[in-house]
Amino acid sequence: EPEVTQTPSHQVTQMGQEVILRCVPISNHLYFYWYRQILGQKVEFLVSFYNNEISEKSEIFDDQFSVERPDGSNFTLKIRSTKLEDSAMYFCASSESGRDQDTQYFGPGTRLTVL
């Protein structure tokens, strides 16, 4: 069964460094998402992406964040200058379409630790 994959599974970085989290969505899906979950807290929406542009973003997704689909398979989340509070699990998801009844399929997540 097709699945969303994410790399790395765990990333440790120093405060102020740039990180890129990678995701490979399910191949025929057209909508892509990033979510994060700070330890012990709820999953929070960051951004959705369709047709090579951001379709929605939350207030968490500030200028330090960017997303890109550099080729036909990868979907990346870049944090330009990491802060301690960026430490979280980051989940990528994809859906076949953006229709209201569509299921989003989540990857296993990348645990980001900012020291």
Add this chain to the structure above:
Amino acid sequence: SQQGEEDPQALSIQEGENATMNCSYKTSINNLQWYRQNSGRGLVHLILIRSNEREKHSGRLRVTLDTSKKSSSLLITASRAADTASYFCATDPNTGNQFYFGTGTSLTVIP
């Protein structure tokens, strides 16, 4: 806030018993989904129920939706130790395609 809120926050039961988790939300929705998350791992989609549906079954899972009360419940029957996980409801409001996740119910099934 449009976010779903689950209760109880934590639930501990014996293997074989049924587990019921509830979710409440605040705005009108297109659908509501339940996800499972094993500790530190990814979210696994369990079931989607549309706003015009009242009940849905999938294996040992039964989900109900009451749009008048803005609430949903997830029932896991004949629980197993492997059902130990956090369970989240996610609501898809009428605008946009982002989901709003609640804080989750942590279920422990004791063998």
